[in-house]
Ligand SMILES: Nc1ncnc2c1ncn2[C@@H]1O[C@H](COP(=O)(O)OP(=O)(O)OP(=O)(O)O)[C@@H](O)[C@H]1O
């Protein structure tokens with residue numbers, strides 16, 4: 001039997017905000033090159049978990065191991081260097097800058113002197129790379145549009161393009177489909193599948209749009225009140241009574 005080593009190993013992390021335990025002894029593993037979804041009702045602790053992986057929050061207990069390295073106490077600035085890129089639930093774009101400039105900034109996330117590099121002329125190779133990413137997420141028509149003039153869904157796509165500019169090995173996406181129209185969700189489905197299957201990028205996403213989660217995920221971890229309540233393939237998770245109960249409340253499974 002072949003042994004599959006996990007690329008990201010979350011080992012019993014706990015996060016507390018004052019008296020509230022947002023994440024409670026959570027463990028799960030993400031396989032290299034897979035699409036792994038983290039789902040659960042509002043307030044389950046999904047974004048908090050993301051913030052631990054990208055190192056914005058410090059778990060009070062547990063370990064985070066990435067590609068064999070214990071990153072639990074790393075500074076967030078080190079994460080780009082090991083190929084971890086993320087998008088945010090509430091967008092972190094430069095609203096006054098164009099789509100092109102936002103993606104260009106993503107290319108420089110490794111660099112200490114981001115602004116100086118933005119205002120120096122990028123090489124032809126960098127410009128082509130940025131344009132190819134903009135095309136990949138379907139924003140070519142808006143290349144020179146200011147980020148804050150895009151609708152929310154397209155801003156989410158822009159965030160993905162900017163994250164890809166880092167050439168990540170692990171892409172963390174917090175609700176990428178929120179605000180997207182059906183056609184854009186289909187494009188996102190195709191894009192994420194391609195990133196995983198063709199580019200070998202490991203994708204961990206938090207998402208409420210079940211149509212997308214069920215279509216693209218290799219594995220789904222379900223959280224409720226900070227804890228893992230289920231895990232498995234889309235089919236296994238969909239048929240799990242505990243999951244149905246977490247979403248719809250007690251008694252739902254008897255209906
Ligand atoms: N910085 C913070 N300070 C205090 N409480 C927080 C903080 N961040 C999150 N929480 C609380 O921790 C719990 C988990 O929040 P989190 O944002 O991780 O949930 P989520 O699963 O991402 O929910 P949603 O689907 O609504 O985005 C919630 O009760 C939330 O109010």
Ligand SMILES: [Mg+2]
Nearest residue numbers: 046047048089
């Ligand atoms: Mg969230």
